[in-house]
Amino acid sequence: MLLREVEYAKPASVAEALGLLAENDGARALAGGQTLINVMKARAASPDALVDLNGLDELKGIELAADGTLTIGAMTTYSELMASAEAKARPILGEVCATIADVQVRNRGTLGGNVCSNDPTNHLPPLMCAIGARMTIVGQAGEREVPAEEFFLGVYMTAVGPGELLTRIAIPAGKHDGFAAVTLGADGTCICNAAASVNGSVRVAIGCVDAVPVVITAGSPDEVAAAVRAADLDPPSDVHASAEYRRHLAEVLATRAAKEAAAR
Amino acid sequence: MDVTVTVNGHTYERDVEPRKLLIHFLRDDLDLTGSHVGCDTGNCGACSVIVNGTLLKSCMMLAVQANGATIETVEGLSADGQLTALQQAFHEHHALQCGYCTPGMLMSATALLRENPRPSEDEIKKALQGNICRCTGYWNIVEAVKAVAE
Numbered sequence: 001m002l003l004r005e006v007e008y009a010k011p012a013s014v015a016e017a018l019g020l021l022a023e024n025d026g027a028r029a030l031a032g033g034q035t036l037i038n039v040m041k042a043r044a045a046s047p048d049a050l051v052d053l054n055g056l057d058e059l060k061g062i063e064l065a066a067d068g069t070l071t072i073g074a075m076t077t078y079s080e081l082m083a084s085a086e087a088k089a090r091p092i093l094g095e096v097c098a099t100i101a102d103v104q105v106r107n108r109g110t111l112g113g114n115v116c117s118n119d120p121t122n123h124l125p126p127l128m129c130a131i132g133a134r135m136t137i138v139g140q141a142g143e144r145e146v147p148a149e150e151f152f153l154g155v156y157m158t159a160v161g162p163g164e165l166l167t168r169i170a171i172p173a174g175k176h177d178g179f180a181a182v183t184l185g186a187d188g189t190c191i192c193n194a195a196a197s198v199n200g201s202v203r204v205a206i207g208c209v210d211a212v213p214v215v216i217t218a219g220s221p222d223e224v225a226a227a228v229r230a231a232d233l234d235p236p237s238d239v240h241a242s243a244e245y246r247r248h249l250a251e252v253l254a255t256r257a258a259k260e261a262a263a264r
Numbered sequence: 265m266d267v268t269v270t271v272n273g274h275t276y277e278r279d280v281e282p283r284k285l286l287i288h289f290l291r292d293d294l295d296l297t298g299s300h301v302g303c304d305t306g307n308c309g310a311c312s313v314i315v316n317g318t319l320l321k322s323c324m325m326l327a328v329q330a331n332g333a334t335i336e337t338v339e340g341l342s343a344d345g346q347l348t349a350l351q352q353a354f355h356e357h358h359a360l361q362c363g364y365c366t367p368g369m370l371m372s373a374t375a376l377l378r379e380n381p382r383p384s385e386d387e388i389k390k391a392l393q394g395n396i397c398r399c400t401g402y403w404n405i406v407e408a409v410k411a412v413a414e
Contacts, residue, residue, distance in 0.1 A: 001285070001304050001323075008265065008282035010330050037285070037324045038306050050282070052329060102394025103372065104312055104321045187393060 002042040007049035014058050014165065020051045022163040027051050029165060031075060031113035033258045034105045059112070059167060060085045068173025074112025074166045079103075081111060088133065092177035096123050096195070099179075112166045114227055115151070118158050118212070121190045125152050125212040127179060129205035130195035130257075133171045139164035174199060178260030180253040181207075184240060190251035191241045195255035196224075204228075204254045209235035209246055221258035225251045231244040271296060272340030280327045287311040289327035290337060296331045296368050298338040302396070309395035312368040313337050319375035321394070338367035341374065350374060350412050359408035361399035368395045368401045382413050 007027075011017040021027050026048030030036060039045045053059055059075035064086040070093075072081065078097040081087050087094055099113075099245075100106060101121055114124040115135070128148040135151045137144055138161050146159045153159060160166050174197060181193035193207040204222055205213040210233065218227040228251045235246035267280045271294060278293050290296045290313070302310035303324055311322040314336040341348045347355065350373055360366045369392065376383055376391035383391065388409045389402075397405065 002288075003283040003285070005281070006283050008326065010329075033326075034306065034324055035327075037326070041304065050326075054329060102309070103375070104309060104319050104394040105306070107323075108320045108324065109319045257388055 003037075003040045004043065004046045006040070006047060008052065009049065010052040010055060012055075014056060014138065014167065017051050017053060017056065017165060018138065018163065020049070021165070022140055023105040024049050025162065029053055029116075031116070032077060032109040034101070035113065035117045035119065053112075053165070059165075064089050068171075070171045072111055072169045072171065074116075074168055075110050076112075077108060077110050078106035078114075082106070087225075089173055090171050090177070091175060092127065092131065092179060092195075093114050093171070096127055096179050097124065099181070099183075101187060111169060115169070116158055116160055116166050118152050118154075118156055120191075120211060121178075121188065121208050122156055123181070123193060123207070126170075126193055126205035126207035127195040127212045128169070129215050130197045130203055131171055131174060132197070132203075133169050133179055135159070136165055136168045136170070137161075137164050138167050143167075145170075149215060154210045176264050178257040178262075178264070180256035180260065182249050182253065192235075192246050192253055194253040194257040196221075196252065196254065196261040198258070198261040202258045202261070204258055206233070206250050206254055209233045209250050214250075216254065218258070221262045222257060224255045224258045228254050265328050265331075267328055269330050269333055269335055271335045272337060272343055282326060282328050284313075284327045286313070286322040286325045286330055289330075290322060290335075291385075293327075296337050296339055296397045299371075300364055302364065308365070309368040309372065309397065310345055310365050312371040312395065314371060314375055317350045319372060336371070337373075341370060343394055348374070350377065353407070353408040353411045357404045357408040357411060359404040360402065361397075365397045365399075369397070369405055373412075374403075376397070376409070377412060383409070385410060388413070391396055 030050040030052045060073045062084045063071045082094045083177035133148040176198040178196045181190045196204040202218045216227045218224045237243040300310035302308035306324045313322045
């Protein structure tokens with residue numbers, strides 16, 4: 001497919017990338033491109049210019065602090081995360097990344113791209129909400145940190161505003177996590193998914209049922225189903241699942257993820 | 265934009281529009297038509313190539329992003345006129361019917377065997393997940409990769 005004409009720039013620093021984004025309203029950041037390039041083929045988006053973030057070492061790398069906090073550069077690919085010894089500090093991250101699409105996509109797709117595209121069927125938005133990730137956003141006015149729950153604003157919309165970039169994701173230490181999904185084929189697109197983390201109480205984030213992950217807390221895994229029912233979800237109906245079936249899946253998957261989390 | 269790439273050991277310099285996908289650059293500009301366009305939506309993997317050692321789908325990368333890269337395509341596997349062990353195994357195990365997916369299958373399996381020379385059957389299946397065969401000939405493809413792994 002021939003894309004619509006587009007300008008291309010490959011900045012050498014985050015500061016240069018921010019400058020390029022700020023000077024052109026029609027410019028978009030290009031991360032792994034595993035969503036954006038396809039969206040451009042379909043003309044669902046036609047940016048005037050692409051600012052390629054590949055090659056920005058500032059946005060790469062995974063660091064593990066003494067207190068167990070993981071800091072992951074936004075341009076880290078799924079494959080890099082899966083291979084990282086540091087990332088084993090929060091095992092669920094690598095486990096979920098291993099179920100995203102296929103080898104080729106995991107080699108190129110990035111964690112930052114996954115959360116910034118905020119497709120409601122993506123794996124990482126609910127996971128980030130469940131495990132208490134914090135996103136660092138940088139713009140020409142400076143840097144700020146946003147908790148995952150406030151990061152996802154709507155379908156394809158996040159707290160990353162025009163002219164801004166997500167630079168890194170900070171994730172606290174923890175092992176009591178779970179993830180469950182019903183997908184279109186093995187490792188395919190999620191019809192419904194849920195991520196859970198147990199730290200005293202149970203925190204579950206459900207994906208595919210609303211524009212942003214729906215966060216639910218419960219005292220124990222056995223109380224999750226009732227908490228999901230009480231949330232009165234209004235999920236979309238589509239060719240893959242009716243709203244009623246998605247509501248059912250939300251309950252089942254949230255419980256499954258919570259039990260997995262509690263059992264670890 | 266000027267793009268310089270090394271594909272299967274040959275260096276090419278071309279002037280490329282930023283909107284051109286890597287797969288079209290390989291096929292149309294360099295006349296390397298071994299890599300195929302199957303779905304053009306990033307699902308089928310027929311366009312899989314190895315860029316700087318990394319397996320990827322060349323319909324989801326711009327040609328300009330490959331500037332300076334070393335690229336391996338299916339044409340490079342038997343560059344010396346000899347089939348690789350993997351290609352020979354595909355031949356012997358009848359691991360293709362129409363052959364359209366084969367270039368991508370070969371590149372994915374090549375990448376797998378480099379990283380993991382003795383993959384299990386499950387590891388082979390997982391490694392080929394991004395490559396679709398619409399003749400549904402997966403069985404023999406997995407058998408061929410297994411034969412090389414053993």
